[in-house]
Amino acid sequence: MSEIRKGRGYVYSIKYHIVWCVKYRHKVIHGEIEKRLKEMLYKIAKDNNFTIEEMETDLDHIHLLVECKPQHYIPDMIKALKGVSARLLMKEYGKVIKKKLWGGHLWNPSYFVATVSENTAEQIRTYIQNQKIK
Secondary structure, eight states, X not given: OOOOEXXXXXXXXXXXXXXXXXXXXXXXXXHHHHHHHHHHHHHHHHHTTOEEEEEEEOSSEEEEEEEEOXXXXXXXXXXXXXXXXXXXXXXXXXXXXXXXXXXXXXXXXXOEEEEOOTXXXXXXXXXXXXXXXX
């Protein structure tokens, strides 16, 4: 069962399944870049007071299971995750990434988001964990 959290005057359990892709679906998320990206995303979430419960990448996209408070606005969360990670990855691995991408953009501007209920949370968690298994 999902953990029920309490705020000042409200009770909640909010989870989202979030997915976004690398620009042009180029396969750049592997090795050291993948490891560093995951570290960055966990830190960005912590800095913005939400939690990444599950995360896995494939070569050209990333899946997250995120828990947040009612005050969090989805576009702002995604802007923080994508914007900060792109800036930092380009700063650290720009030469490698720019060999496959041009124009200075790492992420496709679109994303997928779906609410996750307590009935579907475990299915989504398993789906995310199995991203690298074909």
